[in-house]
Every structure is written in C-alpha cells, then in structure tokens.
Amino acid sequence: MIKIALDAMGSDNAPAAEIEGAVLAAREFDYDILLVGKSDIIKKELEKHRPIPENISIHHAEEVIGMQEQPVISVRRKKQSSIVILANLAKEKKVDAIVSAGNTGAMVCAATLKCRLLPGIERAGIGLVMPTLKGAALMIDGGANIDAKPKHLLQYAIMGSAYSEYILNNRSPRVGLLNVGEEESKGTGSLKEAYILLENSGLNFIGNIEGRDLFVGDCDVIVCDGLVGNVALKVIESTAHVMMEMLKRALKSSFMARLSGLLGRKALYSLKSKMDYAEYGGAPLLGIDATCIIGHGSSNAKAIKNAIRVAGEEVAKSVNQHIVEKV
Amino acid sequence: MIKIALDAMGSDNAPAAEIEGAVLAAREFDYDILLVGKSDIIKKELEKHRPIPENISIHHAEEVIGMQEQPVISVRRKKQSSIVILANLAKEKKVDAIVSAGNTGAMVCAATLKCRLLPGIERAGIGLVMPTLKGAALMIDGGANIDAKPKHLLQYAIMGSAYSEYILNNRSPRVGLLNVGEEESKGTGSLKEAYILLENSGLNFIGNIEGRDLFVGDCDVIVCDGLVGNVALKVIESTAHVMMEMLKRALKSSFMARLSGLLGRKALYSLKSKMDYAEYGGAPLLGIDATCIIGHGSSNAKAIKNAIRVAGEEVAKSVNQHIVEKV
Numbered sequence: 009m010i011k012i013a014l015d016a017m018g019s020d021n022a023p024a025a026e027i028e029g030a031v032l033a034a035r036e037f038d039y040d041i042l043l044v045g046k047s048d049i050i051k052k053e054l055e056k057h058r059p060i061p062e063n064i065s066i067h068h069a070e071e072v073i074g075m076q077e078q079p080v081i082s083v084r085r086k087k088q089s090s091i092v093i094l095a096n097l098a099k100e101k102k103v104d105a106i107v108s109a110g111n112t113g114a115m116v117c118a119a120t121l122k123c124r125l126l127p128g129i130e131r132a133g134i135g136l137v138m139p140t141l142k143g144a145a146l147m148i149d150g151g152a153n154i155d156a157k158p159k160h161l162l163q164y165a166i167m168g169s170a171y172s173e174y175i176l177n178n179r180s181p182r183v184g185l186l187n188v189g190e191e192e193s194k195g196t197g198s199l200k201e202a203y204i205l206l207e208n209s210g211l212n213f214i215g216n217i218e219g220r221d222l223f224v225g226d227c228d229v230i231v232c233d234g235l236v237g238n239v240a241l242k243v244i245e246s247t248a249h250v251m252m253e254m255l256k257r258a259l260k261s262s263f264m265a266r267l268s269g270l271l272g273r274k275a276l277y278s279l280k281s282k283m284d285y286a287e288y289g290g291a292p293l294l295g296i297d298a299t300c301i302i303g304h305g306s307s308n309a310k311a312i313k314n315a316i317r318v319a320g321e322e323v324a325k326s327v328n329q330h331i332v333e334k335v
Numbered sequence: 336m337i338k339i340a341l342d343a344m345g346s347d348n349a350p351a352a353e354i355e356g357a358v359l360a361a362r363e364f365d366y367d368i369l370l371v372g373k374s375d376i377i378k379k380e381l382e383k384h385r386p387i388p389e390n391i392s393i394h395h396a397e398e399v400i401g402m403q404e405q406p407v408i409s410v411r412r413k414k415q416s417s418i419v420i421l422a423n424l425a426k427e428k429k430v431d432a433i434v435s436a437g438n439t440g441a442m443v444c445a446a447t448l449k450c451r452l453l454p455g456i457e458r459a460g461i462g463l464v465m466p467t468l469k470g471a472a473l474m475i476d477g478g479a480n481i482d483a484k485p486k487h488l489l490q491y492a493i494m495g496s497a498y499s500e501y502i503l504n505n506r507s508p509r510v511g512l513l514n515v516g517e518e519e520s521k522g523t524g525s526l527k528e529a530y531i532l533l534e535n536s537g538l539n540f541i542g543n544i545e546g547r548d549l550f551v552g553d554c555d556v557i558v559c560d561g562l563v564g565n566v567a568l569k570v571i572e573s574t575a576h577v578m579m580e581m582l583k584r585a586l587k588s589s590f591m592a593r594l595s596g597l598l599g600r601k602a603l604y605s606l607k608s609k610m611d612y613a614e615y616g617g618a619p620l621l622g623i624d625a626t627c628i629i630g631h632g633s634s635n636a637k638a639i640k641n642a643i644r645v646a647g648e649e650v651a652k653s654v655n656q657h658i659v660e661k662v
Contacts, residue, residue, distance in 0.1 A: 219569025
C-alpha cells in the first residue's frame with residue numbers, strides 16, 4: 009500500500025485542517041497515512057473524527073517550523089521539526105510521498121537538502137496547477153530557484169510535461185516559455201537561450217507565451233524562472249482576491265444589487281471554487297528523488313485531502329521514473 | 336497653451352476611439368490637440384463630431400505601424416509613421432507631450448531613440464497605474480527594460496516617486512521593491528543590491544513587497560524590472576478577464592443566478608470599471624526628455640481622453656523637472 013507522510017502542523021489552520029483532511033483521505037483512498045507532528049495534539053484532534061480509520065498512524069515530531077521562520081536557518085536548527093522529519097522519512101524511503109502545507113521555503117530547503125536530485129536534474133522546481141478556461145495548466149517554477157539558467161528551464165519543461173501527461177492527463181502537453189512577447193527574439197539572453205534549447209528538445213514546444221495567455225488554456229506547461237513564477241502566482245491570488253472584494257462591495261451598493269447578491273450567492277461560491285487551489289491539492293516539488301507535495305498555507309481539509317490524493321497518484325503513476333526517462 | 340500630439344492610428348479601435356477621445360478632451364481641457372495620422376481618414380472621422388473644436392488640428396502621417404510589427408525594425412523603416420512622427424515632434428519640442436495607444440514596443444523604441452534621456456537617468460521605464468483597495472499605485476517598469484541593473488531600479492524608484500507625488504497626489508510616496516519575500520536577504524543578487532541602494536536613497540523605502548501586496552494599497556510605487564513588471568501586468572489583466580468570464584458563466588448556470596445577474600448587472604459594470612485601465616488614462620514612459628503617455632491597445636474614447644488629460648497634467652506639473660531635481 010502507498011504510504012504517505014503528512015505534516016500535521018503545517019498550515020495556518022493546523023492541525024484541524026490536516027487531521028480532518030487526512031481522515032477524509034484515509035476513508036476514501038487505499039493509502040497508509042502517517043501524521044507527523046506533536047503526538048498529543050494529533051491524538052486529541054483525531055478523537056473528533058471517530059471511528060478513526062485504521063490506515064492512519066502517528067509519527068511524533070517535537071518541533072514545528074513556523075510560517076514566518078527563515079527556511080535555511082530553521083531547517084538547520086530544528087532537526088526534530090515535522091518538516092525535517094518528513095524529509096528524512098522520504099530520504100530513507102520509509103514513505104512513498106510527503107505532503108506539507110507549512111512553510112514552503114523550509115519544505116523546499118529540507119526536501120532538496122535531504123533527498124537527492126533525480127539523475128539529469130540540476131534544480132528542483134515547484135509546479136503550480138492553475139485553472140484555465142479549458143482545464144488545468146501547470147506553471148513551473150513557482151519559486152524554488154530564482155536564478156534559473158537556460159538548462160534549468162529546459163529541465164522544468166521536461167518535468168512539467170511528465171506531470172502534465174500522467175497527472176493532468178494531457179497526452180502531448182504543449183509547453184510554452186513565459187516571456188514578454190511571442191517572437192523568438194524576445195526576452196533576456198537567458199530566455200533566448202532557453203527558447204533554442206526547448207525548440208530542439210523533442211517536447212511539444214509552442215514558443216513564447218505572455219502573461220495574458222495563462223488562463224486561455226492553449227498551453228499545458230508554462231515554463232518560467234522562480235522569480236517570475238512566484239510573482240505571477242501571488243499576483244493571480246491577489247487579483248482574484250481584490251476582485252472578489254470589489255464584487256462584494258459593488259453588490260452591497262444598492263438595493264437591487266443587494267438582492268442580486270443574495271440570489272447569486274451560489275453562483276459566486278461556484279466561481280470562488282473554480283479559482284480555488286483547494287481543488288488541485290497543492291503544488292508538486294519536482295526534480296527530487298521523492299514525491300513531495302506542498303500545500304497552500306491556507307489549506308482547508310478538502311485541500312489537504314486532495315494534496316494526499318495527488319501525492320498518491322504521483323507515486324502510482326511513477327511520475328519521477330517518467331521524468332528520468334525523458335531527461 | 337499646452338500642445339499634445341495624439342497618434343490617431345494607434346489603438347485596436349483606431350481611428351474612431353482616438354478621434355472621439357480627442358474631441359472629448361478638446362471640449363473639456365484647454366489643450367491644443369494635434370491628431371497625427373492619415374489626414375483623409377482623420378478628416379472623415381472628425382465629421383462625425385460636429386462642431387469640431389477649434390483646438391483640434393491635423394498633422395499628416397503617411398504610414399502606420401501595426402500592433403504586430405517588430406518595434407525596432409518598424410521604427411527604422413517607417414519614418415513617415417504616426418509613431419515616428421510623434422517622437423520627432425517631441426524631440427523638436429514642437430509639442431509638449433505625445434500620446435499613443437498603438438504598438439507599445441515601437442512607441443518606447445521611437446521615443447527613446449529620438450528624445451534624449453533626462454540627465455542622470457540611464458534607462459526609460461513604463462509606469463503602470465493600477466487600482467488598489469486604497470487608491471492608485473504605480474508599478475515601474477512595465478516592460479521598457481527587461482535587463483534592469485540595480486541602479487536602474489533606483490532610478491525607477493525616483494521617477495515613480497515623482498510621478499506618484501505630482502500626478503497621483505501622494506505626499507511622501509511609499510516605495511516597495513517587488514520580490515519573492517519580505518526579508519532583505521530575498522531575491523537575486525541584483526535585487527539585493529537594489530535593496531541597499533533604495534535603503535540609502537532618501538526615498539520613503541518600505542522594503543521588499545510581494546506579488547500578493549500589490550492591491551493592498553500600502554505601497555505607492557512598486558519597483559521591478561521590465562520582465563517581472565510585464566508578466567505581472569498581463570497576469571493581472573488575464574486573471575481579471577478570466578474571473579469576469581467565470582462569473583458570467585456562473586451567473587448563467589441557473590434560473591436564480593440568471594435573475595441575479597440581470598439585477599446585478601449594474602454592480603458588475605461598476606466592478607469592471609474599477610478594474611478598468613481606461614480610468615487611469617494610460618502609462619507614462621518616464622525617463623525621457625519628453626512627456627509621453629502610452630495607452631492600452633484596446634483603449635476606448637474615454638481612455639484616450641484620460642490619456643490626454645494625464646499627459647497635460649504631467650506637463651503642467653513639470654514632472655520631468657522634479658525627476659531631474661531628485662536624481
């Protein structure tokens with residue numbers, strides 16, 4: 009049975025969201041789920057979900073790395089933290105996959121320090137699954153490596169293609185390079201070099217794409233360096249947030265609008281869930297010799313459950329093996 | 336009287352949007368407006384707006400640079416294009432400001448080639464005025480210079496501060512550096528150097544900000560290189576667009592939602608106008624010895640009118656002089 013270790017202390021809503029999500033996942037999927045964190049707290053929280061599924065167990069971790077802690081320093085100092093123990097479990101192959109919705113930087117740092125990189129891969133990358141008008145796309149890198157060289161961008165494209173094919177079910181994933189314009193001549197020297205590498209890669213490379221193309225759905229794998237990807241991710245989140253805020257304000261502005269808001273509440277909620285990372289279950293950290301899923305800090309139980317589901321799928325479909333074959 | 340030259344052939348809706356916007360501006364403001372483009376087409380379009388204001392005149396330009404044309408090549412080849420003639424008019428000080436909603440790259444290229452840079456400025460930058468939950472902020476650079484050095488980022492901060500103070504009425508504009516995290520240690524080597532320069536600049540520097548902070552409204556001038564700024568801008572536009580699309584679909588999904596959509600139409604329109612660049616009248620190209628406003632390609636008449644208004648304000652408030660004093 010696939011064994012997945014979950015950081016029980018990670019998210020902003022920890023441990024409640026984690027424990028509930030783990031229980032939901034344990035009931036729905038045939039995975040062994042290992043909850044890593046302070047055992048007394050986990051036990052107490054588990055009591056709320058009787059009967060506790062038999063495929064859930066606890067692995068004690070004395071320390072917790074907080075959201076605001078400096079990644080490298082905290083990983084070095086807190087050897088008994090749930091995140092470091094998670095990485096060690098993966099390194100020692102005691103579990104098949106690890107999942108955390110905690111400090112992203114610390115998780116990337118611990119996983120890349122402890123687990124080796126896959127053969128042929130020189131930098132790990134965070135894959136961000138995002139909704140488009142026609143299905144889901146993967147953006148890579150979301151911030152693991154902010155100084156990416158052209159060959160790293162090529163490796164991201166290869167890893168992203170494997171993920172897109174086996175997890176998002178795109179048969180021949182279309183790969184685009186995120187740039188300031190569509191012409192081959194666009195961008196920094198590094199982007200121009202990456203363009204040439206991608207063109208000769210044998211991947212289904214469709215050329216440069218622009219920020220405006222992200223949601224169109226004509227590109228399955230969006231390749232960028234970690235700085236651009238990180239800014240893009242956070243800009244998407246904040247644009248969505250500000251629009252929902254403005255919409256709420258607009259809907260309160262008049263009687264008719266208020267009435268409309270009441271009637272349309274369901275439609276608005278369905279909109280929110282479309283833009284909701286919870287559906288996609290978190291971001292895979294690709295390139296390391298382990299399966300690692302990083303959840304959003306504000307994950308709820310559903311997001312945790314989906315993160316566990318995706319981690320299991322990645323293992324079952326041998327995504328890492330496909331990456332190694334393609335490199 | 337302030338004299339402003341407008342590219343009549345620029346936008347996707349040219350010349351109708353340009354001519355209508357120019358007529359609206361000519362009626363509302365005490366500016367001399369020079370329409371640059373094919374005179375027969377302009378004359379015909381002007382006929383629709385009788386009585387034609389006396390402060391509108393025409394300057395013939397035989398050629399047009401299309402939206403898809405390669406900037407450097409088209410500026411070099413099409414010497415009789417409206418964009419090149421606009422830049423020449425600014426260079427020869429025959430007008431006080433130039434405005435175009437055409438090919439952004441060509442406009443940046445023509446303006447920086449023809450007009451000199453301001454003393455102390457080494458790279459021009461595009462300023463993007465964006466709505467926040469508390470007023471408007473300026474992001475600079477939106478894509479004029481994709482390989483910005485730390486000193487260029489400092490110059491952007493200075494120019495952005497001047498614009499924010501005199502045009503957006505922020506007394507002591509708060510300057511933030513767009514980065515992947517808030518700590519001083521974050522980002523590429525270039526961003527870390529820029530951080531130190533900004534800290535010692537005498538500007539009201541508030542440190543690094545993240546993509547998620549853009550719309551909060553606690554930062555008035557967001558400094559970034561052109562690659563990041565360009566991606567951010569287009570991601571904002573596409574996120575807003577996809578959300579409106581999903582909202583429309585959600586509102587069509589049931590009878591109650593449809594009814595709600597009908598009732599709430601006004602609220603939705605007011606939302607759209609909040610996110611609407613048209614309110615802000617276009618992006619200033621800062622750093623050149625001329626006043627230059629670049630409108631959005633999909634500008635309507637209102638956006639053109641506002642772009643002309645902002646161009647006039649920049650001249651009236653001597654923004655360039657303030658930049659030179661601050662450098």
